[in-house]
Every structure is written in C-alpha cells, then in structure tokens.
Amino acid sequence: MGLNSEIDINRDHQNHSSDISISVSQRKRRKEARPQEIIEAAFRIFSVHGYAAATMMQIAKEAGVAKGTLFLYFPTKEALFRAVIHAFSKQYRLNLEQISDQSEVSVEQCLQAVLLETARQLQDPKTTALIRLMLAEATTFPDLAATWHEEMTDKVWKAFDQLFLNTWGGSNNNIDLYRFVLTGPLISAMLYRMLFQHLPVAMPDLEQLAKQYTHILLSAMQNIQLSDTE
Template sequence: MNEREPKWTRRKDARPQEIIEAAIDEFVAKGYAHTKLTDVARRAGVVKGTIYRYFETKADLFRAVARHLASENLMAIQNTPGAADVDALTLLPLLLGHVAGKMSDARLPGIVRMVLLEGRMFPDLASVWHDEVIARVAGVLTGAIERGQKAGSIRAGDPALMLFSVMGPMLMGVLFRETFPDSPFAPDLRALGVQHADVLAAGLRV
C-alpha cells in the first residue's frame, strides 16, 4: 500500500456526503425544478458521471438530502443519555433548542421553503420530505408525549394533535423570518425555542 492510497480511499468514501452537501446548496439557491445535476457536480468538485454512481436521479439525490437532514437533526436528540425513556417535558427543551439552532442556518429553512413552494408541482418531493423528515421527527415527539401521559406527567390528549402545538410556533417563526427578514417582529429563533419550551411545559403538565 503506497502513501497515497489512504487519501484516495478517504476521498472516495467522502464523495456521497460531498455531493449531498453540494445538492443542499443548489436546492436552496435555485429550487428543485431549476437544480441541475451538472451544477451539483461542479459545486461538489466532481464530474457529472460520479453522481450517477451514487444517485440514479435528482429525486434519489433529494431523498438522500432529506435523510441526511433528518438524521443530522435527530441524532443529537436520540444520542442524549436516556432520550429513549424521557417524556416530552424533558425532551422538549432539548429538541426545540436544537431545532432553533439548525433553523438559524439558512440552508434548512431554505429546503423547507422549497418543499412548500414546489411540493404541488413535484408530489414526490413532498412525499419524500414527509416520509424521511416529518414522520421521523413526529415519531420521536409523539412517543415522548405518550410516555409522559402513561407516567401521569402530561395531560391527556391526542399526541398527534399535540405535535402541532409543539412545532407550530417554531415553523411559523421560520416562515416569518424567511418572508419578512427585515421586520422588527422577526423572532430570534433560539429565544423563541426557549420561551416556547417554557410555555409548553406549563400547558402540557398535569
């Protein structure tokens, strides 16, 4: 094995992630319809044919983007010690603080905006985002709510409906900032996450 081989191996292993990161930037900048794999390849520093080694179509590439974003955002919560056992009152400050931090990065709100704007033209786009992101986040939250209800710490109610009370204000804050970035009412997402967690804890607690 010569000295160059490990570098080549690491580079090859890193290519799918580099392509995904480049795709996120292209989707945010141009939207789904106008993103071309040629431009993704150029941004990633590879030839277009390299993309086809890992992703057969642009739709496959977007699915990989959705999986990456979901995993990246859920990993921090799921890797918290005891996260699988805690209820929503414990999990909410962690989750909302993490979401606020990620939403402060323009790329994630940009992808959300793209899905909202182009989901009707490309139904598969919305389906992928639902299955790979929404459903996974919803599963974590509703599971935490159900555990709290069984333990008697969280009031009775439909966990699936409570989910909208949990995430609604954060999504509204993101959309407001995206639509009215210069408004004096555009919220600080981190501060919103902290305050919303306090409000939810009071509202959910038995």
C-alpha cells in the first residue's frame, strides 16, 4: 500500500469519525428539544379538538414521535395539559417579575408596563384558544380548572401581589380586590373580542386600553391620596 493510499484511508477515517460526532450531537439536540415539540403539538391538538376529544395518539402523530415516546415524557394527558399551561404562562410570569424587580421606575411606568404586558398576553391567539377551551370544558373537567388555576392564575396573582406590595405599598387586606380592579377591563375587552370577532363591529385594542386605563388608575390614586390628606 502506497503513502497516498494510507493518507486517503486516514482522511476517510477522520471524516467518518466527524460524521459520527455530528450525528450524535444532532440526536442530542433533537432529544433536548423533544419535550417542547410535544408541548407545542399538544397545544395545537387541544386547540382544534378540545381537551376531551384530544387523544395521546393524535398528539404523538402531530409531534412526529411514537406513542411510547410520548408517554416517556408525559405519562398522562393531564400531565401534558399541565405542561402546556406552564409553558404558555412562563414568559408572561417572568416578564411580570422583571417589571417588579425594576425598583428605579416610577409608579406610572410600572403600572403601564404591567398593564401592557397583560394586554399583549390576552391579545395573543394562544391565550384566546386556551381560554376558549377552558370556558367550554372546565365545568365538565374540574381538574382542568384546578390545573389552570395552579399553573396560571395563582402564579400570576402572586406576581401581581408582589408588585402591589413593592410598588404601591398596599396592604394585604385589599390585595384580592386590587387584582380584579387591575385586570378586569382588559379581561372584559378580551372576552368581547372573542365573542364578536366575526361581526362587523369595532374591536377594542387591548394595548391602547391598557395605556388609557393607566391614566384612569393614576388619577384615581391621586384623588384618594388628596382625600386622605384633607
């Protein structure tokens, strides 16, 4: 065997080893991404078919995995639905926490940031799809309502409560009412959009509503402070 042949063999061996390394790396990345891919597939199936009619087989097919693989990550449909809600609400909750941590911002800036972030979340088509599902099926499946409350409502309320205590110095006695005062108009506008989206009527812009509502709340707060000093 000549020198050139040995060089070619070594080069082929190196290329083959490199191909194996790339393949292993790709499989590793694919495996790490798989739970999120399954969650996204589950969201699409739940949105189209509803919770009751959706099957794990449909979700596995949508995600491009075997049914057995799906059960390795999520042993039940309930566990998968919980993962969907957790993933769906995670960024919103993180954004609220970041706003709360910005101690240098004014009350007006903080309030508007919170309302705008909430408006964007409520205007997201994924939010509309999940809330429509909850309204349709939560009474039939109380566990769905419990999951939504644990993974979404309760955690968001805690973020709001921390904002309230840190930024506006409220007391624990009025936190429950404050939550609904702050979010009520935005939720009402979102439901209006859901109910009448197919009619030729003007749809409320939630971000514009958030900005306008910020001024209304600040004005009310100033009036309360003035009345307290009199």
